[in-house]
Amino acid sequence: MKMVSTKNNLSVVLRSPKESDAKEIIEFYNIVGGETTYLSFGADEYKVSIEDQENSIKSVNESDNNTMILATINDKIIAISTISSNQKKKGKHVGTLGIVIKEEYCNLGLGKIMMDELIDWCKSNGITSRISLTVRKDNPRAIELYKKCGFEVEGILKNETYIDGEFFDTMVMGLII
Numbered sequence: 001m002k003m004v005s006t007k008n009n010l011s012v013v014l015r016s017p018k019e020s021d022a023k024e025i026i027e028f029y030n031i032v033g034g035e036t037t038y039l040s041f042g043a044d045e046y047k048v049s050i051e052d053q054e055n056s057i058k059s060v061n062e063s064d065n066n067t068m069i070l071a072t073i074n075d076k077i078i079a080i081s082t083i084s085s086n087q088k089k090k091g092k093h094v095g096t097l098g099i100v101i102k103e104e105y106c107n108l109g110l111g112k113i114m115m116d117e118l119i120d121w122c123k124s125n126g127i128t129s130r131i132s133l134t135v136r137k138d139n140p141r142a143i144e145l146y147k148k149c150g151f152e153v154e155g156i157l158k159n160e161t162y163i164d165g166e167f168f169d170t171m172v173m174g175l176i177i
């Protein structure tokens with residue numbers, strides 16, 4: 001558990017998830033899915049049962065190359081960031097990064113703080129040597145943050161996302177650590 005401050009001096013707790021957070025994590029993803037179109041899922045599209053979410057938290061907490069960081073204010077989840085990896089010999093060094101902050105807490109520097117936490121965690125887990133992420137090409141705030149953290153653009157996936165009759169390109173970014 002760690003206390004950090006946003007640019008406007010809000011105190012935020014960063015911590016690992018507990019199995020008892022499962023319901024709130026599901027609710028969080030279903031709400032933020034509707035706040036932004038930049039996530040791979042929309043409002044109420046995070047269809048995971050409480051039991052599956054509890055199992056996922058348990059296995060993340062037992063894993064050496066997966067992690068989840070919750071950011072909370074007054075014990076309410078306001079952001080979640082994750083590193084997800086598989087266990088295969090050829091690919092377990094690759095961590096796929098995900099991050100989402102509730103809209104009202106965006107642009108306060110929390111994204112940078114959470115990215116630095118994830119990157120430090122990857123550097124110290126003894127396994128991860130590459131972090132991958134995908135981001136919509138038209139998401140300048142996220143791209144700016146990732147570049148500031150050292151990520152390089154590695155390619156473009158054309159028409160990867162479809163929203164309301166329009167296709168959007170996705171950028172693949174990577175960081176070798």
Ligand SMILES: CC(C)(COP(=O)(O)OP(=O)(O)OC[C@H]1O[C@@H](n2cnc3c(N)ncnc32)[C@H](O)[C@@H]1OP(=O)(O)O)[C@@H](O)C(=O)NCCC(=O)NCCS
Pocket residue numbers: 036038039099100101102105106107108109110111112113134135136139140141142144145
């Ligand atoms: C993307 C996200 C994680 C960034 O976190 P954040 O806390 O808002 O970002 P930060 O405040 O740490 O940093 C953002 C940086 O981008 C800059 N920025 C903001 N809007 C920008 C824009 N339109 N163009 C360029 N830079 C921009 C900010 O100035 C800031 O840089 P600075 O600290 O040097 O001033 C967060 O906004 C979020 O969750 N958004 C919704 C979901 C999402 O897009 N997730 C990522 C999916 S890949």
